[in-house]
Amino acid sequence: MQQANKLSQNSREQTFEFTETDFKSLREMVLTHTGITLAEHKRDLVYGRLAKRLRALGLTRFCDYCDLLKNDKNNEIEQFTNAITTNLTSFFREKHHFEHLAKDIVPALMDSYRVNNRIRIWSAGCSTGEEAYSIAITLRESIPDIDRRDIRILATDLDSDVIQTGSSGVYSKTRIEALDSERKKRWFKQGSGEQKGKVQVSPELRKLVTFKQLNLMHEWPMRGKFDVVFCRNVVIYFDKPTQKPLFERFANIMRPESTLFIGHSETLNNVSDRFELTGKTVYKKIR
Ligand SMILES: C[S@@+](CC[C@H](N)C(=O)[O-])C[C@H]1O[C@@H](n2cnc3c(N)ncnc32)[C@H](O)[C@@H]1O
Secondary structure: OOHHHOHHHOOOOOOOEOOHHHHHHHHHHHHHHHOEOOOHHHHHHHHHHHHHHHHHHOOOEHHHHHHHHHOOHHHHHHHHHHHHOOOOOOOOOOHHHHHHHHHHHHHHHHHHHHHHOOEEEEEEOOOOOHHHHHHHHHHHHHOOOHHHOOEEEEEEEOOHHHHHHHHHOEEEHHHHOOOOHHHHHHHEEEOOHHHOOEEEEOHHHHOOEEEEEOOOOOOOOOOOOEEEEEEOOOHHHEOHHHHHHHHHHHHHOEEEEEEEEEOOOOOOOOOOOOEEEEEOOEEEEOO
8 A cells, every 4th residue: 555645645634545556547547538638736636526436336445446447347437537527618608609600600601501401510528518509599590591401510528417418408597697688588498396496498409409428539420521610628638649639530520611619728739730720719621
C-alpha cells in the first residue's frame, strides 16, 4: 500500500483509500475510453465524482474499483464515464452562434437544399440536449415550411444519462428562465401534478431531433454528410493529439463549405487546416 501517497493525507478527510497509482490508472482509463485528459489538479474532482460509485458497489478502496474497470465487470465503464464527463450546458448558450445560424447559415442552407433535398445538422457532445433544441427552435423560427422538408438534427453524447434526459425533453423550469416569454410559451409545455416545476419541449421540436449515444473516439455509424456541425465545449477536455484526428474526421463527414461551431475557449489553430475561421468560433470547411 502506498501510504505515503494517499490522498487521505490531504487536509480534507477521505473515506476511500485513493493512491497515486489509482489516480494514474484512472487517468489512463479516462483517456482511453473518452479522449478526456485529466490534469494532475483534477484529483479531488475524480475522487468526488467516483466516491458515490464506490459506495454503491460496497467498495472501500479505489484500487478495487480500478480492478473492476479493468476486468470490465457489471458494465461499470459506462457508469465510470458518465460520472467523469462534465455536462454543463444551457439553452442558447453562446447565443451569437444561433443568431448567426438564423441570419447567415439558414439562407445558405436553403440554397443548397434546392440541390441536395436534405439538411443534416449534428450536435456532437450534446449533453442534456439544450444545444440541439436551441438549434431546433432556431430552424423552426426561420424556416416556416420546415415540416415539408427533409431537415433533421442528430444529437449525440458519450454519456448515456444525458442522452436519456435529452430524449425525454423534460427540464426543470429554471433551465428556461433566461428565455424570452414568447419562446417559453411557444416551445415549452408546463408540467402539472408530478411534473410541476418542470417543462417539456414541444413535440414540434422533439420531432426534429434524434438522440443517440455515441463516443466520438469510436467509429461513427452515420453515412450521409452534414451541413452544419456543433461540437462546442467538448474538445476543451482533449489534448491536441486527440483533437487533430477528430477534426480530420469531422471534415471528412461534412459537406464542402459546411459550417462548424466550436466552443468559446476552443480553437482550430495548430489543430486542423481543413477549416477556415469565418466568425467568432465559427469555421467553414475549405478542403
Ligand atoms: C460541457 S458539455 C458541452 C455541451 C454542449 N455542447 C454545450 O456546449 O453546451 C461536453 C459534453 O461532451 C461529452 N463528451 C465528452 N467526451 C466525449 C466523447 N468522447 N464522445 C462523445 N461525447 C463526449 C460529455 O459527455 C459532455 O456531455
